[in-house]
Amino acid sequence: MAETFTIGKALNLGLRRAMEDDAKVVLMGEDIGKLGGVFRITDGLQKDFGEDRVVDTPLAEAGILGTAVGLAMRGYRPVCEIQFDGFVFPAYNQIVTQVAKIHARSKGKLQMPIVIRIPMGGGIGAVEHHSESPEAYFAHTAGLKVVAVSNPVDAYWGIQQAIAHPDPIVFLEPKRRYWEKAEVDTAATPEPLFRSRVVRGGDDVTVLAYGPMVKTALQAAKAAEEEGRSLEVVDLRTVSPLDLDPVFESVRRTGRCVVVHEAAVTLGLGAEIAARVTETCFHSLEAPVLRVGGYDTPYPPSKLEEEYLPDLDRVLDAVDRSMEF
Amino acid sequence: MTALSQATEVVDPVPGASSPHLPRQPDLVQLLTPEGERVEHPDYSLDISDEEMRGLYRDLVLVRRWDIEATALQRQGELGIWASLLGQEAAQVGAGRALQDGDMAFPTYREHGVAWTRGVDPLHVMGLFRGVDNGGWDPVERRFNLYTIVIGSQCLHATGYAMGVQRDGAEDAVLAFLGDGATSQGEVNEAMIFAASFSAPVVFFCQNNQYAISVPLERQTRIPLYQRAAGFGFPGVRVDGNDVLAVLAVTRAALAAAREGQGPTFIEAFTYRMGAHTTSDDPTRYRLASELEEWKLRDPIARLKAHLSRSGIADAEFFAGVDAEGDELAARIRSGTVDMPDPAPSSMFDHVYAEQTPPLAAQKAEFEAYHASFEGGEH
Numbered sequence A: 001m002a003e004t005f006t007i008g009k010a011l012n013l014g015l016r017r018a019m020e021d022d023a024k025v026v027l028m029g030e031d032i033g034k035l036g037g038v039f040r041i042t043d044g045l046q047k048d049f050g051e052d053r054v055v056d057t058p059l060a061e062a063g064i065l066g067t068a069v070g071l072a073m074r075g076y077r078p079v080c081e082i083q084f085d086g087f088v089f090p091a092y093n094q095i096v097t098q099v100a101k102i103h104a105r106s107k108g109k110l111q112m113p114i115v116i117r118i119p120m121g122g123g124i125g126a127v128e129h130h131s132e133s134p135e136a137y138f139a140h141t142a143g144l145k146v147v148a149v150s151n152p153v154d155a156y157w158g159i160q161q162a163i164a165h166p167d168p169i170v171f172l173e174p175k176r177r178y179w180e181k182a183e184v185d186t187a188a189t190p191e192p193l194f195r196s197r198v199v200r201g202g203d204d205v206t207v208l209a210y211g212p213m214v215k216t217a218l219q220a221a222k223a224a225e226e227e228g229r230s231l232e233v234v235d236l237r238t239v240s241p242l243d244l245d246p247v248f249e250s251v252r253r254t255g256r257c258v259v260v261h262e263a264a265v266t267l268g269l270g271a272e273i274a275a276r277v278t279e280t281c282f283h284s285l286e287a288p289v290l291r292v293g294g295y296d297t298p299y300p301p302s303k304l305e306e307e308y309l310p311d312l313d314r315v316l317d318a319v320d321r322s323m324e325f
Numbered sequence B: 001m002t003a004l005s006q007a008t009e010v011v012d013p014v015p016g017a018s019s020p021h022l023p024r025q026p027d028l029v030q031l032l033t034p035e036g037e038r039v040e041h042p043d044y045s046l047d048i049s050d051e052e053m054r055g056l057y058r059d060l061v062l063v064r065r066w067d068i069e070a071t072a073l074q075r076q077g078e079l080g081i082w083a084s085l086l087g088q089e090a091a092q093v094g095a096g097r098a099l100q101d102g103d104m105a106f107p108t109y110r111e112h113g114v115a116w117t118r119g120v121d122p123l124h125v126m127g128l129f130r131g132v133d134n135g136g137w138d139p140v141e142r143r144f145n146l147y148t149i150v151i152g153s154q155c156l157h158a159t160g161y162a163m164g165v166q167r168d169g170a171e172d173a174v175l176a177f178l179g180d181g182a183t184s185q186g187e188v189n190e191a192m193i194f195a196a197s198f199s200a201p202v203v204f205f206c207q208n209n210q211y212a213i214s215v216p217l218e219r220q221t222r223i224p225l226y227q228r229a230a231g232f233g234f235p236g237v238r239v240d241g242n243d244v245l246a247v248l249a250v251t252r253a254a255l256a257a258a259r260e261g262q263g264p265t266f267i268e269a270f271t272y273r274m275g276a277h278t279t280s281d282d283p284t285r286y287r288l289a290s291e292l293e294e295w296k297l298r299d300p301i302a303r304l305k306a307h308l309s310r311s312g313i314a315d316a317e318f319f320a321g322v323d324a325e326g327d328e329l330a331a332r333i334r335s336g337t338v339d340m341p342d343p344a345p346s347s348m349f350d351h352v353y354a355e356q357t358p359p360l361a362a363q364k365a366e367f368e369a370y371h372a373s374f375e376g377g378e379h
């Protein structure tokens, strides 16, 4: 059955289905019950599944993640909502020192099937700590997987796949795109979770993005087409583990590669991707792999966020620079 | 026996031991009843002139006027968001006016009333919520730290600052603000442990406005919050947060104790957030209108006004004068906000470091060149 949903609604329905499928799934977070979360992603779930399955926690992120570890040891599948990206840090210790390492430390005897949902990124005019892109901190930590969805279809299926997955997953939701719509076939066979996907074919330059920047990359491709230039856009979908085979294949054809993300450029995901593409496709490259991202400054006050965030012009500018080589 | 050591004794020796499900109704320090009657409290007295009393009223009215104007400006799209203090004016003004010049205050994001008492220009606070900067006031000069949005972090900063005061042998004290929800954070608990362990001159001022966004107090604690202090080894007091006189008296006493080397106090100002958590919130999803109606009867401004007029401390002319001042303030805030210019784009590269780094300087230059390339262009 195909219906049109926003990303927010798709997540809500995906969570609902995961909870129906598995009684061990427990949602935990601040304000996720009666309020349905500040973005209403869990709207109506507490009413239908009760307070034991949709838990309004005390205001304590370390508490949420730390107790999730214990619940997971006891066979539950906690899905933790962090209200905003900037508030994950009180839980950071639990995530990187415990959640990420327990499987290895116990030689596989303990699994941590925990999903950490984080609305990430900027563009909503918020005050500080509400617009950050912390993915590299998590991707740099062995033992964690990091998913960043960009559209309702991946939101719907991705959240269910993440919950069913045996490893801990940081699940990044593109908050400024929560209201974007697309058709979702809820009876389809979903694509596997940890695979990237070419979302627009093209011949001149390969553009990689994930999460909120996929739309920006697609907009840039459309604008480039009007100028007679053809961009191939790849949605990474998962930033750890990276699925770069389709990217290598694409770059071997186009000879050019531009990576786009909101997070600061220095030591961001783009740096890793550029290195890997260079190692693998060196002889096919016509130009160095270029990165478009946030500046190396704190996320600025909202009146400047349009300057900070990569937009279609900055992507096109990088495409131009790539073509000039 | 000082008021504060007295206060320790109302704390359960074993918090919650009596009945965790039915927490004992604690003593609420009150100097002004909801009807506006001045009452005495055995441990807390307040020596205050008529002039000061009128000053407190003026503070309350102006701060509320500012808040109402800000909410309206947000609705009109001039602010990204606003965290209203409606209903909490007495807690904030009472606490703020208890501070002496050398004292330092560490706010969260809702302490506009305290900012007011520290002489922070309301337009600086408006700038933060408008998104032109992260709070334009000078925290050192105002002795009022920048707002802290990550819940609870400021309690550790306040404690560390107090440890500095202590080392300096200064007579100052520190006031840390937090909400009822914040008491659940690990960092807040760590702050209390440090404060107690080092006897730091810090007072934790918790505005228990009954909710952390949608989550009611009972989800954060099984015992009255002020009783938590006993577990950390320092006094806890619950004060009527809608009674500006009581808040002033209790906070002054706690700060005095801190100054005298008696260490921290935890104050629970029992109050209610009359508005939404912020302008993005919908409180009808989680609380009943009847609750709001009940709390309206304890309005902090109405009760002081009743007292002032009944006792002849202020007359109609005075009240009209304050209202007129409110209108002026609101007009200044409105025009100042609407006319506030956006920051220069390249300003985001400034002040990232005390000593600018070469890569960032290069990034700034590149950014400026890129920007300049659009000037006069079609973009």
Ligand SMILES: Cc1ncc(C[n+]2csc(CCOP(=O)(O)OP(=O)(O)O)c2C)c(N)n1
Pocket: A030, A059, A061, A083, A087, A090, B110, B149, B150, B151, B178, B179, B180, B181, B182, B183, B209, B211, B212, B213, B273, B277
């Ligand atoms: C570490 C952290 N987690 C979550 C949030 C989001 N948040 C902002 S205010 C708030 C509730 C705070 O409640 P309380 O401490 O009672 O203060 P109040 O807002 O009621 O004054 C939450 C959960 C945050 N700012 N910081």
